[in-house]
Amino acid sequence: MAALPGPPSFLAKFIPPSQPTTPGRQLPTSIPLPVLPAVEAAKRLAAFAAVDQNIGLEHKIIGVGSGSTVPYVVDRIVAQGPAANSDRVFVPTSFQSKELIIKAGLVLGDVDQYPRLDVTIDGADEVDDELNSIKGGGACQLREKVLAEAADTWIIVADYRKNSKVLGTTWKKGIPIEVVPFAYATVLRDLAKAGAPEILPDGTPGLTLRMGKMKAGPVITDNGNFVIDAPFPVEMMKDPAGLLRRIKMMTGVVEVGLFCDMAKAAYFGNEDGSVQIRRVDGSVETLSSVPDTPVLAQQAA
Numbered sequence: 062m063a064a065l066p067g068p069p070s071f072l073a074k075f076i077p078p079s080q081p082t083t084p085g086r087q088l089p090t091s092i093p094l095p096v097l098p099a100v101e102a103a104k105r106l107a108a109f110a111a112v113d114q115n116i117g118l119e120h121k122i123i124g125v126g127s128g129s130t131v132p133y134v135v136d137r138i139v140a141q142g143p144a145a146n147s148d149r150v151f152v153p154t155s156f157q158s159k160e161l162i163i164k165a166g167l168v169l170g171d172v173d174q175y176p177r178l179d180v181t182i183d184g185a186d187e188v189d190d191e192l193n194s195i196k197g198g199g200a201c202q203l204r205e206k207v208l209a210e211a212a213d214t215w216i217i218v219a220d221y222r223k224n225s226k227v228l229g230t231t232w233k234k235g236i237p238i239e240v241v242p243f244a245y246a247t248v249l250r251d252l253a254k255a256g257a258p259e260i261l262p263d264g265t266p267g268l269t270l271r272m273g274k275m276k277a278g279p280v281i282t283d284n285g286n287f288v289i290d291a292p293f294p295v296e297m298m299k300d301p302a303g304l305l306r307r308i309k310m311m312t313g314v315v316e317v318g319l320f321c322d323m324a325k326a327a328y329f330g331n332e333d334g335s336v337q338i339r340r341v342d343g344s345v346e347t348l349s350s351v352p353d354t355p356v357l358a359q360q361a362a
C-alpha cells in the first residue's frame with residue numbers, strides 16, 4: 062500500500078483539538094516520554110497496555126473510542142510504526158476520534174464500510190465489578206455502542222478513578238441518555254417516574270437535560286439529538302442490565318450510556334505506575350510497569 066497521506070492542513074489550522082494536547086502525545090518513540098500529572102499518566106498507562114495486548118499485526122479494522130484517554134491509544138498505535146499501520150483502517154466513534162485519526166495520518170473508515178471490526182478500544186466514565194460501564198460523559202454513547210457491538214473484541218481503558226464495584230459510586234452525574242429532541246420532556250417525565258430524582262441527597266441537581274458550555278441551549282450530539290443525565294438510587298444501579306432495558310423502552314430514547322456484558326477486559330492505570338487488567342472471565346492481572354516503546358514497533362520495523 063502507498064504511504065499514508067498526511068492530515069489535511071485545513072483541519073490542523075481551524076479545528077482545535079477536542080481534548081487538551083498533552084506533552085506526551087505523538088512523540089517519536091526514541092524520545093523518553095515526558096512526566097505527566099498522575100491522572101494523565103494513569104490514562105496513558107492504561108491505553109498503552111491495552112494497545113500492546115490487544116492490537117497486533119493481524120488486526121486490520123480498529124474502532125477508536127472517544128474521550129481524554131483515547132488520544133493515548135492513538136499515540137501507541139502510531140508508535141507501532143508505519144509498517145504496522147500501512148494496511149489498517151480506523152473507524153471513529155465521534156467527531157473527536159475522527160479528528161484524532163486524521164491528524165495522526167491514519168486511514169479513516171466508517172462503520173457502513175466495516176460493520177465488523179477486529180477491536181475497538183474506548184474510555185469509560187465508570188466500570189463495575191462485572192465490567193458493566195457508564196459511558197457518554199462526552200455524549201458519544203450511541204456511536205460508541207455501535208462500534209462496541211461491531212467489534213470482535215471491545216476493550217475499556219481508564220484511570221484508577223473509574224474502577225468501581227457498583228456504577229454510580231464515583232460517577233454521580235447519572236446515566237447519559239441520548240433522546241430525540243421532540244421527546245425530551247416526555248422522557249424526562251418517564252425517567253422521573255422510573256426513580257431518577259430531580260435533586261440528589263446532597264442538594265445538587267439530579268435528573269437534567271445536559272446544557273452546552275459556551276452555547277445557549279442543550280448539548281447536541283453528533284447525531285443531532287439531546288442528552289439527559291439521569292442518576293438513579295444505588296439499589297437500581299446494582300442491576301445495570303435491568304435498568305438499561307427499562308430506559309431503552311422509553312419512547313424517544315435513542316441510546317443509553319449503560320454498556321452491559323460487552324467488554325472483554327478493562328485496563329486501569331494506577332497512580333503507582335502499575336496497570337490493573339480485569340477480564341470478563343473474572344481474572345485480574347497487574348502489570349507493574351509498561352514499557353515506553355511498544356514491542357510491536359520493533360517486530361513491524
Ligand SMILES: O=C(CO)[C@H](O)[C@H](O)COP(=O)(O)O
Pocket residue numbers: 126127128129130131183184185186195196197198199200201202205
Ligand atoms: O463515553 C465517553 C464519551 O461519550 C468517554 O469514553 C468517557 O466519557 C470517558 O472519557 P475520559 O477518557 O475522558 O475519562
